[in-house]
Amino acid sequence: MATGTQPPPDSTGLGGRGVRATGVRGPTRASIAAGHLRTDRWWLAPAGTAAGLLAFIVYSTWRAFVQSHYYAAPYVSPFYSPCVADNCAPMRHGPNWDLFGSWWGLSPALLILIFPLGFRLTCYYYRKAYYRGFWASPPACAVAEPHTKYSGETRFPLILQNIHRYFFYAALLVACVLTYDTVLSFRDETYAWGHMGLGSLVFVVNIVLIWAYTLSCHSCRHVIGGRLRHFSAHPVRYRLWGWVGKLNNRHMQLAWASLISVAVCDFYVYLLATGTFADPRFL
Ligand code: FES
Numbered sequence: 140m141a142t143g144t145q146p147p148p149d150s151t152g153l154g155g156r157g158v159r160a161t162g163v164r165g166p167t168r169a170s171i172a173a174g175h176l177r178t179d180r181w182w183l184a185p186a187g188t189a190a191g192l193l194a195f196i197v198y199s200t201w202r203a204f205v206q207s208h209y210y211a212a213p214y215v216s217p218f219y220s221p222c223v224a225d226n227c228a229p230m231r232h233g234p235n236w237d238l239f240g241s242w243w244g245l246s247p248a249l250l251i252l253i254f255p256l257g258f259r260l261t262c263y264y265y266r267k268a269y270y271r272g273f274w275a276s277p278p279a280c281a282v283a284e285p286h287t288k289y290s291g292e293t294r295f296p297l298i299l300q301n302i303h304r305y306f307f308y309a310a311l312l313v314a315c316v317l318t319y320d321t322v323l324s325f326r327d328e329t330y331a332w333g334h335m336g337l338g339s340l341v342f343v344v345n346i347v348l349i350w351a352y353t354l355s356c357h358s359c360r361h362v363i364g365g366r367l368r369h370f371s372a373h374p375v376r377y378r379l380w381g382w383v384g385k386l387n388n389r390h391m392q393l394a395w396a397s398l399i400s401v402a403v404c405d406f407y408v409y410l411l412a413t414g415t416f417a418d419p420r421f422l
Pocket of ligand 1: 258307352355358390
């Protein structure tokens with residue numbers, strides 16, 4: 140591939156701008172005139188990622204703030220569960236705890252979404268996805284990023300990404316609550332067992348994907364198999380670590396599948412609650 144005339148290497152490491160360049164502009168890296176040497180459509184992946192994430196952000200922001208149509212017995216939207224504010228809609232299904240007094244006037248979803256949101260925001264995969272998609276840092280493999288400085292995640296605010304492991308524990312609790320909601324989706328409006336509608340299946344698929352994504356987390360893998368000197372002395376943890384590792388290999392796919400499924404689940408409840416659609420019942 141032709142690269143044109145190449146300038147002499149910048150031995151000062153200042154990138155010609157008086158600022159010490161790091162990363163691909165650093166003094167130890169090959170100096171080429173071209174921005175990159177890739178000839179494929181490398182921008183497709185980050186552009187698609189950014190578009191997908193943006194669509195979810197717009198949808199979830201609307202649903203989180205709209206504060207209505209999140210309960211259609213026996214289904215509770217995963218965006219609003221557990222509902223822990225005084226201003227929650229009266230719900231017979233799902234956890235509905237008044238942990239916050241009447242002073243909380245905003246949407247009850249905001250009190251809960253902070254945990255799954257924090258979990259995904261600090262997730263290793265999503266970090267890669269939005270660093271590339273929104274910040275072009277870097278835009279793609281072998282494509283130089285436009286920023287002259289790179290400090291990684293060693294300084295504020297990105298150093299806060301390290302709290303991911305704590306969000307993992309919170310995500311476990313949220314997954315337990317959503318599991319409870321899924322079980323309750325098999326109770327009808329009168330709270331009697333034996334109900335099964337299309338919504339029950341939507342909830343089952345969603346919770347399976349939520350658990351698969353949560354357990355495929357890198358922090359989960361470390362909690363289960365990390366800090367061990369000899370796997371042979373911990374056969375159970377070794378076995379679990381192997382299972383989680385298999386899920387971990389699919390972490391990106393599970394991240395997207397669970398993101399889509401949680402939005403579909405919420406939208407399904409919205410359609411029922413607004414009367415746009417009637418839940419087909421099998422039992
Ligand atoms: S690394 Fe993605 S959820 Fe933990």
